[in-house]
């Protein structure tokens with residue numbers, strides 16, 4: 001084991017993949033999460049294993065990240081995925097006209113496609129709107145939002161990672177612009193303690209700005225919530241996307257015996273204050289039933305919101321215009337604060353790639369040359385986290 005101790009803040013999918021990569025490269029690592037694991041955005045996302053199709057026209061960097069990581073996750077975490085494929089469905093003239101840009105975007109991003117006639121599509125998914133014009137099949141799938149990070153946590157834990165829940169970072173140990181650890185409040189015991197480290201990785205997603213502010217640093221994050229609605233029953237097996245530029249209620253993900261319709265998009269300043277607008281819930285039923293008419297009368301199970309950690313500054317583009325790509329910030333370069341890096345943006349689908357980029361920055365800062373091997377190693381079963 002290397003003689004370096006790295007602290008990771010945040011126990012979502014990104015923190016999970018980061019602590020796995022760190023321990024695989026030989027670091028001693030401790031992760032602190034203020035609540036339960038995946039209690040942030042990770043435990044509440046839509047569950048779409050993106051092929052990248054959704055971003056292939058307007059956000060190709062993110063589309064390429066998605067298809068590459070989609071293929072890797074199939075190999076390293078198969079138990080967390082349902083490989084049910086996806087359809088982009090054209091219902092209107094406008095949707096049909098969008099197909100050309102969609103297909104060429106997918107080709108540019110190396111996303112495999114298969115164009116289907118209405119007859120072929122309805123044979124595969126009979127509950128789709130019978131007025132559909134065409135559909136394009138892509139390698140989307142369903143992610144189990146909890147099990148995927150648990151695979152990473154399990155593997156890291158078996159390599160000696162120290163994973164602490166209900167442990168909130170309330171400050172940084174800092175002298176002369178150098179971070180040397182964090183101040184933690186243990187919510188189980190109500191005690192506070194210092195945790196020293198050679199470097200701190202901030203993987204707090206939509207909370208990244210709040211956390212970096214405690215170290216007198218800054219990160220350009222726009223917390224961007226979306227609403228999702230789950231209805232009882234599974235009306236199709238493939239993931240459905242509307243074939244048009246990303247909009248509200250245009251994805252339906254079959255998740256066990258539920259169908260999850262999402263999502264909307266706006267921006268907030270505080271990721272702890274999202275709200276759940278009633279008109280967004282109604283919009284999910286309205287737009288979802290344009291693709292699958294049965295959704296209109298499907299029994300309601302739950303509605304919730306969660307915040308995307310999108311990269312962007314106040315006053316820039318908002319919500320849907322912001323890229324879904326990710327970035328690792330070295331706060332020495334950005335704010336003159338040594339010993340702290342932040343990883344943010346991205347998707348649940350791209351968690352492994354986000355971790356690879358982050359741990360490369362960690363190694364570079366410490367003058368180490370240790371290659372990443374997370375693409376190859378099949379992760380332990382998620383159940384191994386508990387034993």
Ligand SMILES: Cc1cc2nc3c(=O)[nH]c(=O)nc-3n(C[C@H](O)[C@H](O)[C@H](O)COP(=O)(O)OP(=O)(O)OC[C@H]3O[C@@H](n4cnc5c(N)ncnc54)[C@H](O)[C@@H]3O)c2cc1C
Pocket residue numbers: 009010011012013014015032033034035037038039040041042043044045046047048049050167168169170203204205206207211224225226227228262263305306307308309344345346347348349350
């Ligand atoms: C509506 C919606 C739908 C989405 N759908 C999909 C999808 O279908 N497919 C997909 O690939 N992606 C999807 N995403 C994106 C994906 O959910 C996120 O990109 C991803 O979950 C972010 O993970 P994370 O670990 O970076 O952040 P989080 O999961 O939010 O983890 C950050 C953690 O930091 C913790 N934390 C905060 N402050 C502190 C502190 N001071 N001390 C200790 N811990 C702290 C939080 O409690 C939290 O658990 C969706 C996002 C949204 C909002």
